[in-house]
Amino acid sequence: MPAVTDEELVRKSKEDDERAFGELVSRYESKVYSLALRMVRNPEDAEDVLQDTFLRAYRGIKSFQGASTFSTWIYRITANSALMRLRKKQLPTVSIDNADERETPVNIADWSPTPDEQLLNQELQHEMEEAIRSLPAEFQQVFVLRDIEEMSNAEVAEILDLSVAAVKSRLHRARLKVRNRLAGYFSESAKPKRRAMGVH
Amino acid sequence: MLTCKEVLDSLSDYLDADMKEELISEVKRHIGSCSDCRAEFDTLTMTLKLYKHEHAEPTVMPVGCHDRLVKVLELEKLRSKGAPPPKMV
Numbered sequence A: 001m002p003a004v005t006d007e008e009l010v011r012k013s014k015e016d017d018e019r020a021f022g023e024l025v026s027r028y029e030s031k032v033y034s035l036a037l038r039m040v041r042n043p044e045d046a047e048d049v050l051q052d053t054f055l056r057a058y059r060g061i062k063s064f065q066g067a068s069t070f071s072t073w074i075y076r077i078t079a080n081s082a083l084m085r086l087r088k089k090q091l092p093t094v095s096i097d098n099a100d101e102r103e104t105p106v107n108i109a110d111w112s113p114t115p116d117e118q119l120l121n122q123e124l125q126h127e128m129e130e131a132i133r134s135l136p137a138e139f140q141q142v143f144v145l146r147d148i149e150e151m152s153n154a155e156v157a158e159i160l161d162l163s164v165a166a167v168k169s170r171l172h173r174a175r176l177k178v179r180n181r182l183a184g185y186f187s188e189s190a191k192p193k194r195r196a197m198g199v200h
Numbered sequence B: 001m002l003t004c005k006e007v008l009d010s011l012s013d014y015l016d017a018d019m020k021e022e023l024i025s026e027v028k029r030h031i032g033s034c035s036d037c038r039a040e041f042d043t044l045t046m047t048l049k050l051y052k053h054e055h056a057e058p059t060v061m062p063v064g065c066h067d068r069l070v071k072v073l074e075l076e077k078l079r080s081k082g083a084p085p086p087k088m089v
């Protein structure tokens, strides 16, 4: 079915065209699964989220107004489903709303990045995983959508039904939290190497 | 002149290049001369690099995942059409 738009498939799905809905499933299932896996962080839960997402989409397609694109709509359902699952299993988290994130970077002042070496450090990756897991679910979501899926602030805001300002604030605090947890690793491999500053 | 706090608060926007040009150059200048803020910036940059690197591989759906999804949706179709729920195997 080449060159059929999502809109067309949505329209047909609303008219009980099962094949059209099946095509939407084929188009989005791996993306939804990937998003789910990155949010819930284990394959069993990700598959549950995947099934839950398309079940809800199937039940809700007739009330889908098309105010957003189908992809935004389906990712929103995915994010909500993942969030509910994360909340059920939420690890004890560090308070992120009240705490002052400005922890003085005394021990990392001379640190500068040495990417290749760092990237190979499994222990560091494990610590990163733990840091992300211990973020409150709402912050994990923003982090995953922005920094992994590389969606724009506006897209994330639309998917999570937040203001752009709220997305930016959550993202900033989530990044700092993760970074703070890794600070010890950074200082250990500190090397007095300056590099040009740039915007990435 | 920007204070350290202002710089730290704007680091994410700076990383994302999501700010006005003149503010970008002010932050850049501050980071160039303040080792604390530079460390903040470097470690934050590294954190994101690590994170992106770790997740760079595309995820693949497990074997049978697609078929199980199709089955779930088929059951839902039957259910919504008023058929009695089929026995679970």
Ligand SMILES: [Zn+2]
Binding pocket: B003, B004, B005, B007, B030, B034, B035, B036, B037, B038
């Ligand atoms: Zn400073």
